[in-house]
Amino acid sequence: MNGLTRQIVFTTLFSLSPALLSFASLSRSAIADGAPSPPAAVLATSATKWRPRYLSETSWIQPDLLKCYRWVSKWERDHWKTGDIYFLGAPLKDVLGREGDRSKVTYCWSNPVTARIGGRNEVYGDYLLRIDLVSDRVLYDRNEGIYYIGNNGVGVTPESAQDSDATPWKRGVSSEVVYSNYCGYSQSQCMPWFQEYLLRSKSVVLSFTLGDADLKKEFYFELDQLKAGLTSFEAFHFFFNFFDTQAPFPEWSGRPYLLQKLEESITLLEEEWKDPMSETIYLNPEARMPHVNNGRL
Numbered sequence: 001m002n003g004l005t006r007q008i009v010f011t012t013l014f015s016l017s018p019a020l021l022s023f024a025s026l027s028r029s030a031i032a033d034g035a036p037s038p039p040a041a042v043l044a045t046s047a048t049k050w051r052p053r054y055l056s057e058t059s060w061i062q063p064d065l066l067k068c069y070r071w072v073s074k075w076e077r078d079h080w081k082t083g084d085i086y087f088l089g090a091p092l093k094d095v096l097g098r099e100g101d102r103s104k105v106t107y108c109w110s111n112p113v114t115a116r117i118g119g120r121n122e123v124y125g126d127y128l129l130r131i132d133l134v135s136d137r138v139l140y141d142r143n144e145g146i147y148y149i150g151n152n153g154v155g156v157t158p159e160s161a162q163d164s165d166a167t168p169w170k171r172g173v174s175s176e177v178v179y180s181n182y183c184g185y186s187q188s189q190c191m192p193w194f195q196e197y198l199l200r201s202k203s204v205v206l207s208f209t210l211g212d213a214d215l216k217k218e219f220y221f222e223l224d225q226l227k228a229g230l231t232s233f234e235a236f237h238f239f240f241n242f243f244d245t246q247a248p249f250p251e252w253s254g255r256p257y258l259l260q261k262l263e264e265s266i267t268l269l270e271e272e273w274k275d276p277m278s279e280t281i282y283l284n285p286e287a288r289m290p291h292v293n294n295g296r297l
Contacts, residue, residue, distance in 0.1 A: 053095060054190050056183040059143035060234035064151040065177070067132045068108035068197050069115045071265075073125035077210060080129060083282050085202045096182060098198060100174035106131075106199045109237040112215070113222040117261050118194065118238050126265045127272060130215045131199070132207045133177065136290050140175035147175070176201040192239040203288035211269075211278030219269070223262060226255075 072080065079086045087104035098105075108131055109115035117123050139148040146155035147170050169175065178198040183190035199205065209215055225231045236242050241258045272278055 054183050055097075055143055056181040056190060056192065057143070058192075059141050059179070059181055060195060061139070061141045061144070061148075061179040061181075062110050063139070063148045063153040063155060065110055065133070065139060065148075065179075065197065066135065066137070066151050067130055068110055068199075069112040070106065070108040070129045070131065071116055071124035072127050072129050074127065076125060077127040077129070080208060080210065080282070085205050085208070085284060085286075087199075087202060090200075096180070098173060098178075098180070100172075100178075100200060103174070103200055104202075108197050108199065109195075110197065111222055111231070111235045111237070112219045113226050113262060114231065114236045114238075114241060114258070116265070117241065117258055119240065122238075123261055126268045127210060128215065128219060128265075128269060130209050130212075130218070131205055132209075133199075133204055134206045134287055134290070137177050137204050138169045138175050139177040139179060140170070140172060142173060142178060142180045174200060176204040194238040196237065201288075202284070203286050205284045206287050207281050207283045209279070209281045211273045211275075212281055213279065216273060226259065226262075 072086075076086055085106075087106050090099060090101075090103055090105045112128055112130070115124075136150040140146075141148070141155070144155070148155050149169075176199070178200065179195070180198070181195040182193045184193045222231070231242075233239065233242050241255055244255050
């Protein structure tokens with residue numbers, strides 16, 4: 001990101017509690033691009049310890065994102081198997097400012113392995129889902145205030161996007177795909193917490209699958225990367241899961257716990273994938289048509 005080093009020692013980022021510094025000293029020291037302090041935008045007027053409350057100054061968005069992953073329960077898996085896209089009700093009041101237009105939403109992440117869990121008390125379902133997006137999806141980066149249209153990786157600000165066809169799709173946190181990176185602890189000492197993608201429109205989904213050949217390859221490749229310690233910090237959904245040690249706080253998990261939950265899921269996944277029907281790619285009949293006029297922004 002903008003030439004910043006990726007070799008910043010964790011303990012230099014935050015002047016927090018002795019317990020956190022003790023945890024940091026036991027943890028992996030290589031961390032990604034810079035300290036997000038102070039946050040670019042305050043999402044709450046008062047901070048609560050060990051809770052995400054702010055937008056980070058740092059964005060690790062994947063500008064070319066055209067697919068994301070979600071671990072689902074057996075019930076939700078069965079719903080997707082009907083061919084229907086499952087969206088949740090958007091929060092009516094959200095300290096992280098994700099309400100938007102309060103349409104239905106679904107959450108996902110760009111790495112199938114690090115998407116497995118959040119914190120220790122936020123373990124998702126045992127079944128892996130890949131969601132493929134339409135080629136000109138509008139992706140809004142909340143941290144940078146930039147939009148990415150399609151997968152060319154070129155960001156545009158609202159002021160530079162005056163095309164009459166494209167402009168209505170640029171709706172901030174109510175855009176069809178939204179990226180956010182959150183930090184916590186306090187406004188002046190903002191510790192990396194988690195990042196996510198939020199889908200706000202079923203029409204942005206091109207297709208989805210619970211076990212096609214590519215999904216299996218993606219899962220096993222990323223699992224091997226994680227086991228070998230090659231998964232980068234910015235590839236994690238919850239940043240605490242990057243560290244080898246068990247964190248001292250109950251809402252933190254750590255890499256060993258992430259690996260444990262993945263190993264527990266493999267038996268179920270492989271049993272599921274024995275069924276030839278698991279390779280089905282479900283096309284979304286409600287996927288929208290391209291909206292950008294002649295490729296212009």
